[in-house]
Amino acid sequence: MSLADVFSLLVLGQGKSGLDVARWALAHPERVSATTVYGGGTSEPNDATRALEAQGASFVYGTEQVEGAYDVCVTCPGISEFSAFFKAGREHAAQIMGEPEFAYRLSPQNWIAITGTNGKTTTTSLTDYLLKAAGEASVAVGNIGEPPVNEIDGRAHNEWFVAELSSYQIATTAELHPRVAVLLNITPDHLGWHKSHKNYALAKIKLFENMVDDDLVVIDVEDAGIHEFDEYIYTPGRRICKVAFDEPEGADAAFVRDGKMVVRLKGVETQLVATSELKISGHHNVINALCAATAALAVGADPEGICRGLASFQPLEHRVEPCGEIDGVRYVNDSKATNTDAAEKALTAFPDDDVILLLGGHDKGTPLADFARVVMDNVRSVVCFGDARERFTAAMDEADVDGDVDIAQADDLRDAVDVARS
Incomplete structure (x- = not known):
């Protein structure tokens, strides 16, 4: 369901993404007729919320009991879809979604979306770095830095959004359609939010839901946690690139041969740098680099630029x-x-x-x-x-x-x- 030309907005939670959604709404009165933020059960006013109130937003503190009717509800990622607060938002709004979905509905950029229990930030940073090294316009968004809603204004539609997305954020999507989606691994996590490991895994896999034949799903096939959910991943018509250190079969694969990284897309192989040229350490980072290079190649980035990027990318802070x-x-x-x-x-x-x-x-x-x-x-x-x-x-x-x-x-x-x- 598309967003109306003009809509009333309910925001659940006063975390960073929630307040950024409210800021966007206040900056676009031609689209948003009214903005109401429910901070949550323990919420209190602070400098940021007072500033938004002064600009015209309505804030309700200290309760999860929502009142009124709204066209759109945007929920902060820390609010579980199983919680009473989330259910209250859903009951009082025609549509409910997370901030990435909201940003996508407002401005459907070309998205490369990256998820997994571990390795998301390194792979997202590296993918964005490779695109820039190859002369492509891109910006890293999501958990890695700025919420996508902060980056949509003034962007050309051919600019790539490289988005690090958590299971929380993907669970609250409906129309998000990445051109490339990367799933790095699945290990038990965030069970308090999702209530079960299966719910957590299926939230990750939901990232592929709207992808079509021309899109590409990139998967680390070495990961045992992913294989537990193969029946939900390998569906008819879904194009999947298998990533592993040793060469997987198939027209789409990424691997290491004779010490060099190789990406095969639609049967055509591109040889990249030797793994010894990478500045990030460990087997897992070779896999991360293969995933990032595959994503960049899949959207048409120049192989020579990708090679320059792979050889110059530095380890991120706090990550090996x-x-x-x-x-x-x-x-x-x-x-x-x-x-x-x-x-x-x-x-x-x-x-x-x-x-x-x-x-x-x-x-x-x-x-x-x-x-x-x-x-x-x-x-x-x-x-x-x-x-x-x-x-x-x-x-x-x-x-x-x-x-x-x-x-x-x-x-x-x-x-x-x-x-x-x-």
């Missing part, structure tokens, strides 16, 4: 990021690895090194047995710190059946570094 060397010891920051799957992939990026792992942070309650075994196979020592150190330590002790790994504890990261150096 080299931080320097002290007394012959290299320090690597991978603090963005906030789940076990991401941490495992980072560990396997250093197969020939003596690794000391500093392991800490918030305890998500994730099962640790399989992860602990990977740690034992890849490190010399592990220092557990922070709130979860006791549970991490217990899992490491249980996995260290041969007693080959030194396991220690620390109060915080600074203390953990001191313990590791001692």
Whole structure:
């Protein structure tokens, strides 16, 4: 259902994307007749909301009980579609959607959409970087930076939106139609929002729903979590490029042959750079680079420009990021690895090194047995710190059946570094 020429707007939540939607609405009175924001049950006024109120938006604080009738409801991603707040928005509006869907309906740019439990930001950044290196007009949007609604005004319709999208954002789409969609991996996450792993996975796969024969779905076929949902992915008429280190079959594939990255689209192969030329480390980043290069090639970007981009792209902050060397010891920051799957992939990026792992942070309650075994196979020592150190330590002790790994504890990261150096 398209947006009316003029519509009334309800926004649920006063997070960044919600307030940005309200700002867009206030800047376009020719499209939006009235803007009302319900902040949520614990919401209170702040400087940002007061500024929007002064410009004409109506704010309702401290409640999830919605009143009135609206043409369009845009919901912030933190509000689960299973929540009473979301249901209230749906009951009081003719249409409900997330911010990316809202931006797409207003201005259907050419979209490359990237999702997955891990690796989204690196792959989104790299895809945008490759397009720019090849002389294409593009902008990275979504979780990686600016909400798409902030970028739609004044953009040419041939400019590419490279969007990092979470499961929350995809779940609240209906018409979003990317020309290329990338699914990197699926591991259990955000179960509080989605209520089940299947709901979470199907939200990711929903990204492909409106794609047609001329579009391209790019999938890491090495990922076991994706294979669990093959029946929902491999549907008639859907064009899929299989990505793996070893060459997959099919007219559309991306892989490594004789140390060089190769992308095959509609049976035509393009040889790119050697994996040794990449500045991002690890098997998982080779896969990320293959996915990004495939997306760029699929939309017609120049292969030489893509090669220049692949060879010059630098690691992102907090993602297997080299931080320097002290007394012959290299320090690597991978603090963005906030789940076990991401941490495992980072560990396997250093197969020939003596690794000391500093392991800490918030305890998500994730099962640790399989992860602990990977740690034992890849490190010399592990220092557990922070709130979860006791549970991490217990899992490491249980996995260290041969007693080959030194396991220690620390109060915080600074203390953990001191313990590791001692």
